[in-house]
Amino acid sequence: MDEKSITVLIADDHPVVRSGLKALINSIGDFEVVADVADGESAIRETQLLRPDVVMMDVQMPGVDGLEATRRIRAALPDTAVLMLTMFDDDDTVFAAMQAGARGYLLKGAEQEEIHRALRAVVAGEAIFGPGIAARVLGYFSTPRPNAPVAFPELTPREREVLDRVAAGQRNAVIAKELFLSPKTVSNHMSAIFAKLSVADRAEAIIRARDSGLGRGSAS
Template sequence: MVSVLVVDDHPVVRSGIRALLSSLDGIEVCGEADSGESALREAHLLKPDVVIMDVHMPGGDGIEATRRICSALPNTAVLVLTMFEDQATVLAALEAGARGYLLKGAGQDEIEHALHAAAVGETVFGPSIAKQLLDAAVGTKRVPAAAFPQLTPRELQILDRIARGDGNAAIARSFEVANKTVSNHISAIFAKLRVATRAEAIVLARDNGLGRTASGEP
């Protein structure tokens, strides 16, 4: 029997998750919490096998709660269940120690599998999250970093996309961030590279091997 603590700030969502889990064999909901702080208290009190954790909640962030639970209760796994699928949130959750990441809207079978997998120490991701992480890993490996050590990994990826001719909107869609976020990154890139225009940045980037496809062709 896998004991589960459900953490979400919306009562209707918690009720829905509890109802879903109650219908599954081998799953027992042992408690609920509506914030990161209450999740910590309940986790220490109940010591569940798995905590289903939302990310952005008032009264205590789910990422910080995940970090503290994973640190204090190594036998309790945290499975993130949220609507947020931006790369920064996913990576923050994994760095905090989450053992899985699913999006709200995941099917019953997917959630059931993820809970049992997390309880025995496996790591599990929803299909779109797994693809996003794979794309990010491949993209990071493909972009040569030696020529621009002053840039962060994300800035390097954005410079690569600029060198390929992508506009800000396309880059924002690719990384699932706001256009303003991309604009801020580009301003930082231009300042670090001491260039004033997009054209200058493209020439510099392509001269150093960026802006090419995975096969290495222009």
């Protein structure tokens, strides 16, 4: 690595974020940004063309999102590391990124030194997470998991929790407040639930959920 620059591709749909990251990374010295793109499809295409050492990937982008782009990049180019840099800090997104093959997960707002250290770590084959994320990952794996069957196993735990609250009559704003999520994150979970359950709307999702025993808690 000392003989050549570590090459980086940036994927983020916000031009200001891409510009800032590009300036930051190029200023490090032995790093070089070889491309910056605004969506997952472009990230996949440019990564296959340029074969960078690491891709800095946002989660939510138009078209192909960062999680699917990560899966496809890691399947095609296992030597290319992916470092997620995003505003999403909920457990489901973190673990989905890990399952997709990301080697690191940082939140936007990370300090320059933290980004620098994370880039070096993932290129070296290490897994690295921001401090708050790391604590939650460790807590997740240290907590015993029951083996009882659950309703809708195709849903993530967070999606089931959201669906349970929807079936109990809660609106998205209330769910967001009680689960400490942004309304946009709740909306994203609902879109995923509709797709996975093959339902057309909220009413149909509620019927499916209640038929499976969800929604028995008190509505807020």
